[in-house]
Amino acid sequence: MNNMLSFVRKLVPSSSANKLHFIKLTCNRFYSNIVNDIEENSTYHPPSYVKLPPLTGVRKKQIFDYFLILDFEATCDAPKNVVPQEIIEFPVLKVNATTFETESTFHSYVRPVMNPELTSFCTRLTGITQEMVDKQPDFEDVYEDFQYWMHNENILKDGIKFSFITCGDWDLKYIFPIQCKGLRIHVPDYMKRWINIKYSFETLSSTYPKNMALMMKYSQLELEGQLHSGIDDCKNLARLVKNLADRGMLFELNAGGRC
């Protein structure tokens, strides 16, 4: 870690306390990206078929009133990742937990500040171009807009039960708290526990799925839009959530905090 920090210090000339604090926090994620890359290139072969309960359409009464389906995209590069990574797309779907229809959408691209130039790798992966982020608000402003949206949608109203759903833990365990800490933004308790749909899928099928594409395939759903576009990923996740509910899934908190 110390070697990594001195390497990063050479790359990033500013020595402001905030910047170094931010960089230190992102180093853990940097290593996890390397581990993920190694896994991607390993000899792991996922099963071609996973047995799921039948698609009866008979749904369980859910614990929550709403699911907030969230999928951030962030600055990135390969083989060496961008340090620090910053959120560049902030999409959230408000899904009714009875009808499983999307009732409202929050979506904004975010202008990165620490590394304002997107890499060609990032644009290829996410479909997000430099023009799409250049004139956008920065993270602090987008997060403020998001909080207004939550308030206007009555999600924070007393008696309303909601949970975020993500694909994996990266969004709310790594990039969001890292971005918030770097900017001294308070992370609300409702973003410290969430539903990781991979664990939900494992509960239903006894198979831990490596990624969303596999879960879609096992559920006989077509991927729509561009994989790794945040908003398209959210829409595909919403279809997957509905499909699993129609197979009898009861969604419960299973990630973050003490589960």
Ligand SMILES: [Mg+2]
């Ligand atoms: Mg994504």
